[in-house]
Amino acid sequence: MRESVRLSGVPRDGEGPAPSLADSLAEVARGDQDAFATVYDRVAGPVLGLVRSVLRDPAQSEEVAQEVLIDVWRCAAQYRPDRGSAMAWVMTLAHRRAVDRVRSAQAASDREQRAALLERTPAFDEVTEQVEARLEREQVKRCMSGLTERQRQSVTLAYYRGLTHREVADLLSLPLGTVKTRMRDGLIRLRDCLGVTS
Numbered sequence: 601m602r603e604s605v606r607l608s609g610v611p612r613d614g615e616g617p618a619p620s621l622a623d624s625l626a627e628v629a630r631g632d633q634d635a636f637a638t639v640y641d642r643v644a645g646p647v648l649g650l651v652r653s654v655l656r657d658p659a660q661s662e663e664v665a666q667e668v669l670i671d672v673w674r675c676a677a678q679y680r681p682d683r684g685s686a687m688a689w690v691m692t693l694a695h696r697r698a699v700d701r702v703r704s705a706q707a708a709s710d711r712e713q714r715a716a717l718l719e720r721t722p723a724f725d726e727v728t729e730q731v732e733a734r735l736e737r738e739q740v741k742r743c744m745s746g747l748t749e750r751q752r753q754s755v756t757l758a759y760y761r762g763l764t765h766r767e768v769a770d771l772l773s774l775p776l777g778t779v780k781t782r783m784r785d786g787l788i789r790l791r792d793c794l795g796v797t798s
Contacts, residue, residue, distance in 0.1 A: 751786030
């Protein structure tokens, strides 16, 4: 098939001038494979150049350029000479294909980023538990600040440091009964502040 193709529009000896690209497209629309070989030779370079300028990636550019040339074969009947030159029509197909590939790659990248973000996002229950725990801590801090200094010391030593009543009494140099009373009064105030019902 390639032996009969005219290269760069140069006629063979004894033949007339090479057909225009528009005429060749009309022949391609009728299924003429030799005419398509002529179109291919004339547009493949410019198509690849345009696609490569949009995509930058050589492998993808070659793939998209081949898709464009298949579109030219399939859609040659859609070319309308009254709307512009044949080369402009082919280059418009190439530009659209290249832009579609860029958009498709961007959409895939966006999907991957959203999926990665969702994987890193804690589950709803985990977030809810964290928020509730934080609110409870803040409420306990607020209620602890409502205790007297002595009540706060006793409760902190017993419940946050894990000391026994006796150890608290020894540490504060107070009688055991006094420590128990302070702790009881402090816990009652905390219970009322936190709204805990017994």
